[in-house]
Amino acid sequence: MKALRLQSDRVGQIPPYMFAELNKKKAALSARGVDVIDLGVGDPDLPTPAHVLDKMREELSKMENSRYPSYVGCTEFREAVAAYYAQNYGVTLDPDREVLALIGSKEGIANLIYAQVDPGDYALVPDPGYPVYRMATLLANGRYHSLPLRAAEGFLPNYEEIPPEVLAQARILFVNYPNNPTAAVADEAFYARTVNFARAENIVVANDFAYNEIAFNEYKPPSIMQIPGAKDVAVELGSLSKTFSMTGWRIGYIVGNREVIKAVATIKSNVDSGQYTAIQRTAATALTGPRDFLAHNLRVYETRQQTVLEGLKALGIDVSPPRASFFVWAPLPAGAISSADFAEKLLTETGVVVTPGAAFGPHGEGYFRLSLSLATERLEEAMQRIQSLAARTR
Ligand SMILES: *Cc1c(COP(=O)(O)O)cnc(C)c1O
Numbered sequence: 001m002k003a004l005r006l007q008s009d010r011v012g013q014i015p016p017y018m019f020a021e022l023n024k025k026k027a028a029l030s031a032r033g034v035d036v037i038d039l040g041v042g043d044p045d046l047p048t049p050a051h052v053l054d055k056m057r058e059e060l061s062k063m064e065n066s067r068y069p070s071y072v073g074c075t076e077f078r079e080a081v082a083a084y085y086a087q088n089y090g091v092t093l094d095p096d097r098e099v100l101a102l103i104g105s106k107e108g109i110a111n112l113i114y115a116q117v118d119p120g121d122y123a124l125v126p127d128p129g130y131p132v133y134r135m136a137t138l139l140a141n142g143r144y145h146s147l148p149l150r151a152a153e154g155f156l157p158n159y160e161e162i163p164p165e166v167l168a169q170a171r172i173l174f175v176n177y178p179n180n181p182t183a184a185v186a187d188e189a190f191y192a193r194t195v196n197f198a199r200a201e202n203i204v205v206a207n208d209f210a211y212n213e214i215a216f217n218e219y220k221p222p223s224i225m226q227i228p229g230a231k232d233v234a235v236e237l238g239s240l241s242k243t244f245s246m247t248g249w250r251i252g253y254i255v256g257n258r259e260v261i262k263a264v265a266t267i268k269s270n271v272d273s274g275q276y277t278a279i280q281r282t283a284a285t286a287l288t289g290p291r292d293f294l295a296h297n298l299r300v301y302e303t304r305q306q307t308v309l310e311g312l313k314a315l316g317i318d319v320s321p322p323r324a325s326f327f328v329w330a331p332l333p334a335g336a337i338s339s340a341d342f343a344e345k346l347l348t349e350t351g352v353v354v355t356p357g358a359a360f361g362p363h364g365e366g367y368f369r370l371s372l373s374l375a376t377e378r379l380e381e382a383m384q385r386i387q388s389l390a391a392r393t394r
Contacts, residue, residue, distance in 0.1 A: 019359050037382040038353040039370045044245035049293040052286045059278035069274035073101020080284035081253045089223040097258040103275045105239040105252035110136040115263035116172045117142035124173040128181050128364030133174045148363045155184035159197045176208035178221050178324030181360045181369040185324050191224045198233040207236045213243040215324035216302050235260050244286050251283045301326050304372040304379050311383030315390045326372040339368050350385040
């Protein structure tokens with residue numbers, strides 16, 4: 001007779017979080033009354049725009065919204081996403097077949113992988129990269145192949161390095177620009193190369209576009225959907241989370257190739273029942289509504305970025321100002337043993353939390369990530385602590 005087993009092998013293969021120790025230490029310091037400043041989290045602190053909250057209050061009172069939502073997303077939301085792409089990228093999307101509502105793009109990434117990767121297939125994923133690409137692939141009994149992102153190459157993947165035997169079984173390629181964690185950006189030429197590669201190798205490509213609106217100095221990140229022929233192989237995942245400070249609302253979308261969208265919809269209709277219609281309708285007005293709040297938020301992020309870059313300079317670390325995202329990706333200071341060791345020392349000696357680069361994959365080693373999604377005064381305090389540590393150890 002079989003033994004009682006309380007988790008599947010699928011769950012058992014997910015490695016424990018590498019930096020659980022760091023989290024434990026953080027909790028212990030907080031419990032001892034240390035004022036811990038967490039620059040590890042990528043979760044906007046700036047308020048959700050007032051007009052969005054007003055619309056939500058209105059939608060909350062409608063009984064029709066309390067019923068089961070549409071599996072694919074309500075018409076208003078899908079049409080708003082299509083209008084948003086037409087307005088911002090000059091891209092035409094069929095709201096019925098080329099747009100699907102998601103319960104946040106994280107859910108979308110996982111279900112996209114289930115919809116594309118069979119056991120033994122490869123997903124090509126960036127390293128360093130958002131851990132969901134790797135973990136969701138393992139949960140689908142797939143394999144992942146890491147594409148190193150290197151500073152010397154602008155943190156863009158080099159498709160020529162992929163071994164032929166991996167290519168032969170690769171089903172999906174993830175790219176993510178503006179990038180988390182490196183804050184790198186990609187131009188249209190990169191996306192054109194990527195679409196050509198995907199078409200030549202018969203691979204689906206997904207651009208994770210979560211930071212599409214978090215960009216500075218008039219820089220406007222392009223969409224992969226702008227590339228001619230993109231719809232043959234490409235999808236793009238977008239989210240209200242970062243642009244509108246709505247991480248807790250769980251609303252995003254996937255656009256592009258209609259067969260891929262249909263496959264994701266098949267998974268989703270059997271797994272979830274869609275996001276609350278009041279949230280979808282509110283998100284629709286957010287996407288097509290006033291944008292002055294965004295200009296304000298970007299100025300705040302930019303000021304914070306300068307604060308962080310100046311603080312890093314005191315540690316002898318020179319980072320040029322990132323053009324997008326609310327992260328700073330910094331090389332370790334001279335003498336640091338590893339990203340984990342540095343993050344631990346920083347926490348112990350200053351109470352400041354940063355994310356060790358290795359948390360995002362082996363090629364993240366040698367770096368650490370700081371998030372700008374923290375009140376400006378707290379960020380200033382954190383940088384002061386780091387500067388005084390540098391002065392003490394000099
Ligand atoms: C924040 C983030 C997301 C996810 O956002 P959702 O809240 O799930 O929409 C996706 N990809 C990257 C790289 C992110 O940093």
